[in-house]
Amino acid sequence: MKNVTDINITSKTLLPSPLELCGEITKSEAAEQFVADSREAINRIIFGDDRRLLVVVGPCSIHDLEAGREYARKLAELSKKVSDRILPVMRVYFEKPRTTVGWKGLIMDPKLDGTSDIPEGLRIARRFLREVIEMGVPTATELLDPITPQYIADLVCWSAIGARTTESQTHRQMASGLSMPLGFKNGTDGGLDVAINAIKAASQPQTFLGVDNEGRANALTTSGNPSCHIVLRGGSKGPNYGADDVAQAREQLEAAGLTPAIMTDCNHANSGKDPSKQPAIFEEIVRQSLTDPSVIGAMVESNLNHGSQTFPQPVEDLEYGVSITDACIDWATTEAMLLKAHADLAPLFS
Numbered sequence: 392m393k394n395v396t397d398i399n400i401t402s403k404t405l406l407p408s409p410l411e412l413c414g415e416i417t418k419s420e421a422a423e424q425f426v427a428d429s430r431e432a433i434n435r436i437i438f439g440d441d442r443r444l445l446v447v448v449g450p451c452s453i454h455d456l457e458a459g460r461e462y463a464r465k466l467a468e469l470s471k472k473v474s475d476r477i478l479p480v481m482r483v484y485f486e487k488p489r490t491t492v493g494w495k496g497l498i499m500d501p502k503l504d505g506t507s508d509i510p511e512g513l514r515i516a517r518r519f520l521r522e523v524i525e526m527g528v529p530t531a532t533e534l535l536d537p538i539t540p541q542y543i544a545d546l547v548c549w550s551a552i553g554a555r556t557t558e559s560q561t562h563r564q565m566a567s568g569l570s571m572p573l574g575f576k577n578g579t580d581g582g583l584d585v586a587i588n589a590i591k592a593a594s595q596p597q598t599f600l601g602v603d604n605e606g607r608a609n610a611l612t613t614s615g616n617p618s619c620h621i622v623l624r625g626g627s628k629g630p631n632y633g634a635d636d637v638a639q640a641r642e643q644l645e646a647a648g649l650t651p652a653i654m655t656d657c658n659h660a661n662s663g664k665d666p667s668k669q670p671a672i673f674e675e676i677v678r679q680s681l682t683d684p685s686v687i688g689a690m691v692e693s694n695l696n697h698g699s700q701t702f703p704q705p706v707e708d709l710e711y712g713v714s715i716t717d718a719c720i721d722w723a724t725t726e727a728m729l730l731k732a733h734a735d736l737a738p739l740f741s
């Protein structure tokens with residue numbers, strides 16, 4: 392008899408349940424309050440009750456915890472100088488969607504060597520998010536695998552659904568049950584409709600299959616997430632950060648009866664993955680936000696040092712503070728950009 396089951400499964404590793412992992416890596420009441428307050432602050436920006444610019448800024452992916460910590464400490468200091476006009480939220484990205492194949496982030500492969508120790512990846516991610524929160528820096532991440540949120544979402548202040556998954560029903564359903572504000576990227580082709588449809592779907596109640604905090608499969612019913620917005624990231628036909636593109640996005644959101652809240656991504660297809668273009672794109676977003684309240688924020692890919700490095704290669708040969716996924720701007724450029732934006736945003740707060 393031919394075997395018809397699990398033909399392509401080559402190994403299985405039992406994960407700790409979310410309850411076990413969250414019980415092992417607990418959060419303080421102060422951390423819980425910080426997450427709640429940060430989500431509320433982001434919501435106020437999305438709904439136009441706060442004109443500060445929401446800036447999701449940080450590495451394309453976290454692969455070296457020490458470099459991630461150094462980045463978070465720097466952002467905590469900079470935030471103190473700009474927080475009356477800008478709300479910086481750190482990109483703490485542990486799951487990377489790939490166009491074909493490649494390293495899928497620290498949760499999936501924490502040792503960076505293809506051994507895919509996911510239980511350890513989940514522990515590292517949870518501990519690191521807690522550290523960033525304890526430094527007083529709000530956290531942002533992309534949620535990719537629909538089981539991951541049970542392990543880390545209580546330490547995430549804002550999340551993204553990426554361009555490759557915005558059209559996925561699984562991710563829209565997941566988003567409808569998430570507790571934090573969330574941005575849907577436009578499609579990789581630049582199409583806005585997939586993101587607008589995603590916001591509609593995620594804001595509605597949904598019933599779908601998921602796991603509870605004991606790791607058991609459940610049929611989950613959600614109330615819908617009211618705090619979703621679009622993220623313009625450009626597409627295969629070119630960038631979409633210009634005033635005309637933003638006006639078109641605003642019109643489409645309004646026609647769909649959705650809150651016209653737009654964040655623009657300075658990297659990805661808006662920069663053609665050339666990080667040196669990010670400062671000019673960021674300046675344009677700041678300029679737009681002075682006259683257009685629907686421009687709520689920007690995303691910036693930034694690391695301690697400029698560019699990216701070839702990966703895979705032996706971990707000990709990696710250059711400190713340099714991205715192993717998309718190329719980033721360096722810290723000095725990031726700091727200068729945010730301080731300039733702080734000055735440029737003054738008219739909104741006078």
Ligand SMILES: O=C[C@H](O)[C@H](O)COP(=O)(O)O
Binds near residue numbers: 490
């Ligand atoms: O943000 C990172 C990348 O743009 C995304 O993960 C896709 O990367 P890839 O096209 O190199 O696979």
Ligand SMILES: C=C(OP(=O)(O)O)C(=O)O
Binds near residue numbers: 451553554
């Ligand atoms: C993968 C990302 O972006 P996108 O989904 O826009 O490609 C990202 O922001 O890390």
